[in-house]
Amino acid sequence: MAWFKKERKPRTSERVKLEIPADAWEKCDECGHIDIKDRFIRALNVCPNCGHHRRISAQEYVDLLVDEGSWHELDSGLRSTDPLTFENYRDRLLVAVKKAGPLEALRSGYARLDGMPIDLAVMDFNFMGGSMGSVVGEKIARLTRRSAEKHVPLIIVSASGGARMQEGVLSLMQMAKTSVEIARLRSARVPFVSILTNPTTGGVSASYAMQGDVILAEPGAVIGFAGPRVIKQTIGQDLPPGFQTAEFLLEHGMVDAVVPRSELRDTTAQLLRHMGGRRPAEAAD
């Protein structure tokens, strides 16, 4: 029975040797899957296990969608002026700039996609929940005007909780302002691809996000007019599973396709080649 007395080596000594930096691992919020950070990044921040699309910044979408070195940002000098002198709004703007990096909840510019010229606007949810105030509205309006005048296809990537409360009814009016320009774009027959990411709700979904000629959505993105919490409160019961997800909207005929992040670029390019610049009159020749 000697094995009872067998001495055990302390287990700790053999471990600890692997030098792994503390932030090398990441965990998926959705399925709890833990993987090497690099694998998340290489998968465009999509969980390698469950396919959950994590939130990425406006800059990351720009990098994902446009040809390398082709991005030229426009109107980056636009700032909100706090028209209502709403309490804490200026402070919140400063905090948002620190947190998100960009100076507003939307970046706009022109670039190339597979060599085709495009106008691109991307919202940044990290900046005050991607809320639309005067600056977001103005940037969309100007970019859309540019698209119509130059006959360059428009792509907008949305991520927003809706209108920005701190600018009151002026935020609401940005829905009208952007719609006016989208209407012009339609008359000019310039393609507009709207890409919806998590989440797209409120005043943004109820204006330009839902006005695309083609509307694409990332898997699992919450898309709707009212946010899930408001609906739950109103009807006083839990929402059915999967309610207001991109897949739910696809099923109800509200979006054209659910497209994984890894295919967004190619799908958009393909769409633009179909819709790009050929007018009915020419097509008839």
Place this chain on the structure above:
Amino acid sequence: MATHTLDFERPLLELERQIDEMKRVTGDTAVDVSKELAALERKLAELRGEIYRNLTPMQRVQVARHPKRPYTLDYVNTVFTDFVELHGDRLFRDDPAMVGGWARLDGMSVMLIGHQKGRDTKENLHRNFGMAHPEGYRKALRLMGLAEKFGAPVITLVDTPGAYPGLGAEERGQAEAIARNLVEMATLRTPIVTAVIGEGGSGGALAVGLADRVLMLENSVYSVISPEGCAAILWKDATQRERAAEALKITAEDLLELGVIDEIIPEPPGGAHADPDVAAQALGDALRRHVRLLRKTKMEKLLKRREEKYLSMGALSEK
């Protein structure tokens, strides 16, 4: 009447009671109290004027939501004539929270569209408290199409807490319905005049409110979010609604100053519900005046101005 008295109207109630009392007591006797009576009535009118001149934003919200306040269908017969209601969006169902149809104003046919609230619980269940579903906005757009086709101006009356946030509404595309109305109204080839007559509740109001002229009744409000909703989000406390109502700048005066509306339509002292006929008269006068002017404007100019009107809205600086 007493059942719908707002807190800040209590002092008026007391005076009214005194006047009634005096009338009753002296009714049978020969004592002449007409002087005293006149004085009391003058005092009542003064006090009412005083109170209504100094309403806080939240008090205006209360007036805008007053259960006796005239709604769209009340104005149908006081401002317009010859109303023929049209129903349904031709896609799903008729939405009773949004009403519309042909009407006559100033001798001319117009398309009248408006939110409709209910007077009591039963009616409100039917009207969904004036909160439209997508089919309501789609009906409105269908009727605007008719107006455009037959060269009639569109008049919309806004009175809604907001677009309905429910399961069916989301399933059928509440956001899409509103977004479509906005983009279509931007280029609708006929004059559009909107009057906010009560509550202008966010996207649900704007969905029929993108217009050549936007007017507001004096005690109506127009906001991106309800004061209660704003307080709940910012301060996690819906009871802070006074503070939110103040901060959001939602009164007709605020909106005129912000350049969002074109004109304030005066209400009788004590609000539209105190004298609906006077309110209707004022609303009718304003609508006629604006429609007349807009009809004289050439279509391309009208559309250009509509565009410029909305493109100028917002507050920003450029570095």
